Amino acid sequence: MQIYLPIAEVSVNAILLLGLGGIVGLLSGMFGVGGGFLITPLLFFIGIPPAVAVATSANQIVASSFSGLLAHLKRKTVDLKMGLVLLVGGLIGAGLGVIVFNYLRALGQVDLLVRLCYVVFLGIVGALMFVEGLRAWQRARRAGGTPPAKRKYRGWVTALPLKMRFRTSGLYISVIPPVLVGFAVGLLAAIMGVGGGFIMVPAMIYILHMPTKVVIGTSLFQIIFVAAFTTLLHAITNHTVDMALALFLLVGGVIGAQFGTRIGLKMKAEQVRLLLALLVLVVCGKLALELLLRPSELYSIADPGGL
Amino acid sequence: MRRLLAGLAFLVLPLMAEAQPSVVEEDVVLGLSHSRVRITTNFDGSEILIFGAIRREAPMPESELDVIIAVAGPSNPVVVRKKARHWGIWINTESAEIRSAPSLYAVASSAPLSEILSEQTDTIYRITAPRAVWTLGSEKEFAEAVLRIRQNQGLYTLKESSVEVTEQTLFRTSVSMPANLTEGAYRTRVFLLRDQQVVSDFETVIDVHKVGLERYLFNLSREHSLAYGILALVIAIAAGWGASAAFRMLSRA
Numbered sequence: 001m002q003i004y005l006p007i008a009e010v011s012v013n014a015i016l017l018l019g020l021g022g023i024v025g026l027l028s029g030m031f032g033v034g035g036g037f038l039i040t041p042l043l044f045f046i047g048i049p050p051a052v053a054v055a056t057s058a059n060q061i062v063a064s065s066f067s068g069l070l071a072h073l074k075r076k077t078v079d080l081k082m083g084l085v086l087l088v089g090g091l092i093g094a095g096l097g098v099i100v101f102n103y104l105r106a107l108g109q110v111d112l113l114v115r116l117c118y119v120v121f122l123g124i125v126g127a128l129m130f131v132e133g134l135r136a137w138q139r140a141r142r143a144g145g146t147p148p149a150k151r152k153y154r155g156w157v158t159a160l161p162l163k164m165r166f167r168t169s170g171l172y173i174s175v176i177p178p179v180l181v182g183f184a185v186g187l188l189a190a191i192m193g194v195g196g197g198f199i200m201v202p203a204m205i206y207i208l209h210m211p212t213k214v215v216i217g218t219s220l221f222q223i224i225f226v227a228a229f230t231t232l233l234h235a236i237t238n239h240t241v242d243m244a245l246a247l248f249l250l251v252g253g254v255i256g257a258q259f260g261t262r263i264g265l266k267m268k269a270e271q272v273r274l275l276l277a278l279l280v281l282v283v284c285g286k287l288a289l290e291l292l293l294r295p296s297e298l299y300s301i302a303d304p305g306g307l
Numbered sequence: 308m309r310r311l312l313a314g315l316a317f318l319v320l321p322l323m324a325e326a327q328p329s330v331v332e333e334d335v336v337l338g339l340s341h342s343r344v345r346i347t348t349n350f351d352g353s354e355i356l357i358f359g360a361i362r363r364e365a366p367m368p369e370s371e372l373d374v375i376i377a378v379a380g381p382s383n384p385v386v387v388r389k390k391a392r393h394w395g396i397w398i399n400t401e402s403a404e405i406r407s408a409p410s411l412y413a414v415a416s417s418a419p420l421s422e423i424l425s426e427q428t429d430t431i432y433r434i435t436a437p438r439a440v441w442t443l444g445s446e447k448e449f450a451e452a453v454l455r456i457r458q459n460q461g462l463y464t465l466k467e468s469s470v471e472v473t474e475q476t477l478f479r480t481s482v483s484m485p486a487n488l489t490e491g492a493y494r495t496r497v498f499l500l501r502d503q504q505v506v507s508d509f510e511t512v513i514d515v516h517k518v519g520l521e522r523y524l525f526n527l528s529r530e531h532s533l534a535y536g537i538l539a540l541v542i543a544i545a546a547g548w549g550a551s552a553a554f555r556m557l558s559r560a
Binding site for chain 2: 001002003004006007009010011047059060062063064065066067068069070071074112228231232234235236239241243244246247250251254255257258290291292293294295297298299300301
């Protein structure tokens with residue numbers, strides 16, 4: 001069943017779109033990432049113009065994250081207070097990120113910069129998580145299945161003023177680190193055109209030391225607002241949000257997210273981390289290869305819409 | 308034989324010119340299977356049958372008649388970037404703006420172009436795809452890149468010997484419009500050629516536009532972009548909530 005997309009102006013298979021949305025939704029629910037870093041390259045691959053792909057995936061992320069969030073809310077695995085604190089930083093960061101993005105676009109190398117950002121951040125985050133996850137997994141195995149001892153050391157995070165109690169996360173820390181984390185993620189998310197979950201999740205685990213179970217729901221909560229903000233911005237400035245494309249992706253996505261959340265809750269925390277790390281590294285490797293290998297076509301026709 | 312024909316033409320042509328000084332000798336009467344393409348939600352490309360007849364007010368000339376049909380989509384300036392290797396990675400370095408390049412360019416002819424179309428005629432009438440992409444001399448490699456990329460995307464096509472000519476009077480061909488069609492007026496030109504020279508040409512327009520929901524969404528996104536953005540978000544939230552509610556019901560049952 002072919003469907004013609006009114007904004008992207010291409011005809012694609014509807015089943016393919018539902019499938020793509022479903023897979024990304026599944027991962028989104030499992031790992032608490034919005035899936036933007038996966039769906040955007042996948043949309044390029046099936047022939048959607050880059051500007052439309054970036055803007056529309058933001059819209060799709062809102063839907064799958066919302067579906068996932070509801071499932072997490074029901075299980076009380078969302079730290080709303082922490083989410084709001086992160087969001088304050090996130091929105092400021094996203095706003096600044098959009099300004100930076102437009103400035104870079106005027107300079108002409110934004111495409112390369114976005115790609116480099118992906119490779120660098122996915123590479124660092126993926127490698128760190130992989131090593132950590134592997135260690136935790138081995139420890140858990142040696143200890144006969146019991147979770148690793150909680151780390152008491154919190155370093156500079158505990159030494160700052162403006163402390164606040166985060167019940168759900170079981171933390172009593174300063175609000176400055178979460179605001180800064182939110183800000184950094186929002187900034188990068190706006191530049192890279194994604195929700196930022198793949199940076200947010202490890203930042204919450206390794207910098208804020210939040211429990212993994214709470215991290216995913218809280219990350220989804222924050223992502224919804226950042227992605228919604230990005231969607232509106234793209235719709236108003238570039239007219240590149242394709243509602244028909246988003247609809248098919250999100251129907252697949254929301255269903256996938258529901259399954260993903262259920263699978264994620266059944267898996268051990270170390271397994272979730274390890275799998276997410278592998279996924280991040282695979283995407284990073286693919287993007288890095290594209291930069292390093294000689295492209296078969298040296299020339300490209302610039303997309304008039306944006307990127 | 309050729310020389311004999313040329314000799315005959317030499318004898319006959321002045322007579323004909325005298326008899327009908329101002330009338331074009333051969334005229335195209337054109338038909339299209341459809342003169343407008345409606346892009347609906349399930350649009351999946353379209354095949355347009357182009358057919359016609361040649362009206363003559365004078366005896367048929369002796370030389371072979373050839374037909375070339377060119378369909379051109381709306382033209383726009385395009386920016387072309389070239390990648391080069393710097394510090395080990397491939398990045399965009401040079402770029403050039405091509406003045407005007409059609410979004411689609413389909414050429415169909417009744418015989419191989421090298422046999423029926425002279426370089427000079429092509430330059431005057433801008434028939435083949437390379438002539439349709441307008442550039443300055445310095446941007447030649449970039450213009451060639453546009454041709455190559457769009458040929459690979461199936462947007463620029465050349466189908467030689469795909470126009471059927473019957474009795475030197477009737478001709479027909481079909482042009483396939485791909486699924487990734489942009490809106491606009493598609494200029495369709497028909498050339499009649501004899502001895503590598505255009506003896507007559509005819510031009511019409513195929514109108515391509517979105518209809519129904521496609522039209523509505525497109526207009527909304529341009530004219531009321533804030534409302535469109537909010538609507539997109541509302542749909543996203545509703546779908547997210549709907550799926551969640553549906554699954555809750557399923558798991559309870």
